[in-house]
Amino acid sequence: MTPALDPITLALVQNRLDHISHQMGWVMTRTARSPIFSQSHDFSCFLADARGTLISQADGIPIHTGGGGFAVRAVLRDFKDAIAPEDVFLLNDPYTAGGNHLPDWVIARPVFVKGKLVAFTCNRAHQVDIGGGAAGSYNSAATEIFHEGIRLPVLKLIEAGQTRDDLWRLLLLNTRLPEAVDGDLRAMIGSTRIGAERLALLVEEVGPDHADEFFEGVLAHADRRFRASCSRLAKGVWRADESVDNDCFQSIDGRITVTLTVSESGLIVDFEGTSPQVRGFKNSSVANSTSAVFMALASFFEPDLPKNEGAFRSVEIRLPEGTLVNARPPAPMTMNTNFVGHEIVQVVWKALGQALPERASAGWSKGLRSITAGLRPDGDRYVMYQWPAAPAAGAIEGRDGFHLIGGLITLGGLALPNLETYEHLYPVRFRRHELRCDSAGPGRFRGGAGCDYEVEILTPADYAFCSEGVGAPSGFGATGGKAGAGGEIEISLADGTTIRPPRYGVERHGPARYHAVSPGGGGFGDPKTRDPWSVLHDVRDGIVSAAAAEMEYGVVIAQDGRTIDEARTRKLRRAFP
Incomplete structure (x- = not known):
């Protein structure tokens, strides 16, 4: 290793890169228009080198960022030598553009220093509405991707500093909330500009001709760290599966199956045996499945492992085509970041837990999600994400599970919104939002508790139900611990009728009271040994x-x-x- 690439300098470079990601996130939070960003943080900022390799994913939601390199490599593939300073690219398509699902739009900005392309600054953000068959773009009735909203290949949204107004108008024409999307897109673009300015300064300090060496240095360091962590895994072949009991329309006997092979040379994560793709919108893209695997591997070990693509150089991921983890077009995909993303993470954790039992985890529960959309009293349209009905985390050795938290695929990165702000923005009144008693899975270390959540919707509204956590317990216990309670939803109508909505579906109701009790996380260890x-x-x-x-x-x-x-x-x- 040359003196310029000594460990201290490399650590400083990695910290600078991660800080730039954080700065981009702060800009986005403070300037975005929609509460989905300004409060819930359903976006992620990441950096890639000039080859499209992820070098930092320090701010945001893990399911967004682990597959970020696919998006940047799609930009490089489609535009090759037509990438210039002050260009900005936009994409979302999971089949052609390295997207994970359609609502997550990626802004990718190339960074040039002294005329040389050195990196990309990126922001992947879940838009509040992108058209499609249901407001909020979680169309539970979708049976093909064309039902889910506008599809974007890699597009040059800004060319040499000039916004393409025709393309901008097209985007705003394909959303129910053009004012919100307009402001949010500008916030995304602004965050990548700030990131590009900071990253250019760093490259100038190390020298544009040496930037690749430093980026390769941090990637190689991550590789060494991850290999050292994997050396604690027992060598062999470990198998696990997770059930998928519905296709959004009916019950099925589906499975996510993984075979984990641990050897001296690295890991093979093979999903052979996974069920075929389904009719509903829970099919996963290659970028999303890869991101879920990376997230599972990184989170299983020490929290200070570098979070870049170099960490997974020793990992081979096999995703059979035509299955739930690598669907063929035109399969719908919008739910995939949640489910089957959740199941992919859990099944990899289960396999890893066999190879290193002291790091095993009880199950995180599955969420109850509904999108409520309608008109405000002033006639303006609104779309409200029912984030507060949050699931809970499973316990591990030495720590209880976290109470109602932003879902497994976010690892808590999705923040629950301020209910008072929601009451100001939307025609709703909250009646209850509290921890749910006896929902946490019993164990020596207790699972996290779900919540008891009740809100009045004061006007007629459309509901898109995406409630995987309804029904049987989903937060399984580990090593003698017990499962957390299952979840339930009911809607009380103005005429006194109470209905139990489907787990997935799109319905319209008049003013109503929406009541959800979210499932609890699994416990770890024999409950009778709890302090x-x-x-x-x-x-x-x-x-x-x-x-x-x-x-x-x-x-x-x-x-x-x-x-x-x-x-x-x-x-x-x-x-x-």
Whole structure:
């Protein structure tokens, strides 16, 4: 290694790259128009080198960024030598442009220093509406990608600093919320401009002729770190699967199946045996499936592992064509970042947990998501994402699961919005948003609790239901832990009728009360070995009822509700002092 590429300098370069990603995210949060960005942070910023290799994904949602290199490589493929300073590219298509699903638009800005292309700054953001058959662009009734909204190949949105007004008008014509999309696109473009300015300064410091060497240095370092982590895995072949019990229209007996081969040379992650693609919009693209695998691998080990594409040079991913993890066109795909993205992560975690049991994780629960759209009293259209009905995380050795959190594929990166802001923006009134008692999976380390969420929708509205977490428990237990509770949704109409909507579907209802209880995460380890004082704290916090404390944990709560009945607890437990 040359003196210029010593470990300290490389660490500083990686930190600078990650800081630039964070700066881009701060710009986006402060300037975007839609609450989906300004509050919930459903976007991700990342950097790629001149070859389209991801060199930083420090800000955002993991399912967005792990496959970011596919998008940049599509830009390089389609425009080759027609990439110039002050160009800005736009894309979303999962079949032709390296997209994961259509609502996630990617802005990619090339970075030039002294006339040389050195990198790209990118922002992938989930647009509030891109047309299609349902407001909010989660069309649960879709059976082909043409039902899901506008498809964008790699397009040059800005050419040599001049915005293509014809293309801009086309984009705004294909959304129900043109004002919001207009502002959000400008925020995305602005964030990549700030990132490009900062990245150009870094390249100038290391020298434009040496930028590739430094970028290769951080990628090679990530490779070494990840290989060192994988050396702790038991060598061999490990198999796991996750069920997929519906195709958005009917029950099916589907599976995501993985075979993980661990050898001295690296990992093979093979999805042979996975079920064929389905009729509904849960099919995954190559970019999305790859991103989910990268996310599962990176999150299984130490949190300080470098998050760039170099980390996965020793990983071979096999995605059989025509299956749920690599669908053929024109299969619909909008739900794939959530499901089957969730199942891909879980199944890889299960296989890794066999090879390194002390790092195993109980299951994260599956979410309840509905998009509600209608008219405000002033006649303007609105689209509200029901993020607050959030799922919960599974427990691991040494840590309880996180309570209602932004879904597995975000690893908590999706923030729950401020309900007061929602009441200001939309014709709604919130009645309840609290932790759900007895939803968390019992274990030595308890799963996270789901939520009890109730909101009044004050005007007639369209509902797009995407509620995978309804029904049977989805947050499975591990090593003796138990599953968290399943989820439920009901809608109470003005005439007193109560209905249970389908897990997937598009319906219209008049003013109504929407009530959801989201599922809990799985527990880890035998519940009877949980620290009794931790059980007491859970009871006092409303996470566990006194009855469940006795039944599941063998801990008897005294009548005052604030102490443990030690004598009765000793009769139920051997390990209580």
